[in-house]
């Protein structure tokens with residue numbers, strides 16, 4: 001199947017973009033795992049840039065732009081669906097009233113932004129303006145330009161509009177992986193097969209990081225709906241009440257939506273007594289007569305949150321993949337502006353200057369924190385190490401004007417260029433100290449050994465702080481491609497279980513021979529091809545074979561990892577000439593892995609231009625492992641600095657250091 005644009009996600013963002021792209025002439029397909037399970041159905045539908053008190057200027061600008069597009073957008077949608085039964089979106093620019101209690105400072109919370117009117121009502125005014133408020137309301141803000149839409153009917157209208165325009169909407173289709181090759185998406189793997197398009201849009205809400213390593217995570221919200229009882233003839237509320245930990249959204253159809261909790265519990269489903277109780281308590285404090293209204297329905301949803309609470313919009317690391325995700329609390333509000341800006345990016349290749357503020361790379365420049373952090377430079381090494389001594393050998397590369405943009409693997413930036421392992425240590429404690437002393441940010445873990453609690457691996461997964469260290473699951477112990485693929489999938493689950501939801505990295509090892517531990521090039525290539533299709537960032541361990549390295553890069557591997565010498569041999573750099581060819585030709589990072597025995601060899605590999613090193617045995621088997629780890633960290637930094645400084649040329653003959661002219665003759 002081919003289509004111009006394939007959209008992953010059938011929530012409000014995917015659908016709004018689909019309609020806009022289709023109206024501008026594109027051929028559009030939307031794939032969606034579950035239409036009704038989207039945050040877009042769970043939301044309250046407030047259009048509340050002012051009541052939300054958004055501090056970020058660019059975000060406020062984006063929200064207000066979207067609010068101003070709403071009336072036209074809604075009338076366009078209602079027109080597109082005029083002949084259908086369902087064409088009422090419940091759009092209602094009813095204003096939002098934000099009452100406050102006696103608690104200190106609440107009045108000052110609203111930051112005037114000169115773009116939107118906001119009026120302060122004192123106690124007498126607010127009770128007169130909105131009868132029935134709780135007696136302890138002491139005043140409040142009135143935002144006349146804010147409003148609401150019935151998000152549940154809006155998404156249905158959007159879907160109807162999209163389908164009637166000719167958008168192909170495939171519900172019940174799960175995207176399992178985004179297959180990438182050399183900076184391009186080549187297709188998506190789904191439960192109904194492999195789908196291709198010219199361009200792709202990721203709009204998968206809170207689930208986006210299951211497909212790409214984006215910092216989007218779910219923030220659960222519980223909601224409930226009351227009904228205005230029959231005996232109340234007039235609508236008691238005709239504007240949204242936005243209070244402390246509660247909003248009350250009256251719909252014109254006599255339902256009243258109450259929301260929402262904000263819970264950091266991953267994708268834990270269901271309503272809970274605690275969640276519902278907190279909503280009911282806050283709602284009846286703000287508007288006491290709700291205590292007698294019948295409860296109609298409860299539900300929950302997952303807001304797509306990012307760490308700065310701003311969306312991720314625009315280009316990605318692939319030229320034919322655009323991102324529209326992370327809309328967190330304001331995705332209903334932001335739908336029209338997102339659709340416009342994203343259609344501009346995809347169809348006209350024009351990027352509104354505002355989008356730079358929402359670029360995905362803003363998170364990648366944030367380094368993964370280390371256990372011992374010297375984050376002032378790109379060339380980190382531990383300033384202190386924790387085996388009882390404390391040394392301060394802080395090097396300041398900035399002073400030498402060195403430009404090192406860090407190690408970037410599959411779009412993720414690391415400050416340290418040393419990776420370490422966890423095997424062969426005499427104790428877990430020694431391993432922990434060594435990892436910390438090395439200053440590394442990536443630690444490889446043998447999935448099979450951890451899963452089976454093999455000797456020396458008991459409790460290992462829990463021994464490191466995976467909030468700080470990036471896990472590189474490896475397929476050690478796999479003799480065939482098939483085994484390695486299975487273990488890689490387990491590794492991804494393991495990383496998720498340990499809190500790294502967005503970790504799709506795998507160190508691929510296919511090693512049929514136990515004596516030399518040399519990797520099988522054909523099995524490695526086969527497994528790599530499959531794993532790339534499944535969306536893994538594949539880091540294959542290989543013999544130092546330049547042709548194989550090239551082939552692996554061509555199938556989309558994130559790095560190549562040529563060996564210096566057999567694993568655990570400590571023989572040092574035995575494959576220098578081939579590693580040099582690999583480095584010369586690679587467009588992905590080259591990580592020299594295995595066989596390094598001493599810091600001098602680590603430095604030497606880095607001096608050649610390797611992008612990083614993976615060292616395990618030389619650290620774990622040293623007499624003092626943490627101290628050796630520290631030395632390896634310094635050697636890696638030294639080698640990198642030397643590479644950047646540029647080595648002097650090797651000459652055949654001596655050349656005196658001091659001038660030969662002007663010498664005194666005897």
Ligand SMILES: Cc1cc2nc3c(=O)[nH]c(=O)nc-3n(C[C@H](O)[C@H](O)[C@H](O)COP(=O)(O)OP(=O)(O)OC[C@H]3O[C@@H](n4cnc5c(N)ncnc54)[C@H](O)[C@@H]3O)c2cc1C
Pocket residue numbers: 008009010011012013014031032033034035036037038039040041042043044045046047048173174175176203204205206207208210211220221222223259260300301302303304324325326327328329330331332333334
């Ligand atoms: C309780 C609550 C209250 C809210 N209140 C408001 C509000 O008042 N105002 C406001 O502006 N915003 C509100 N929001 C936020 C708003 O709902 C979201 O920002 C918005 O819905 C995000 O839309 P989306 O399309 O990006 O994601 P979603 O609506 O979550 O849609 C994502 C879609 O992607 C699909 N998908 C995911 N993974 C895959 C996959 N691998 N393969 C195929 N399909 C996939 C899902 O099935 C889903 O259909 C609220 C959210 C919640 C949870």
Ligand SMILES: CC(=O)[C@@H](O)[C@H](O)COP(=O)(O)O
Pocket residue numbers: 420421422423444474566567568569570593594595596614615616617618
């Ligand atoms: C842990 C790991 O992945 C090792 O198999 C890796 O190849 C490092 O080799 P050394 O143990 O020789 O450093």
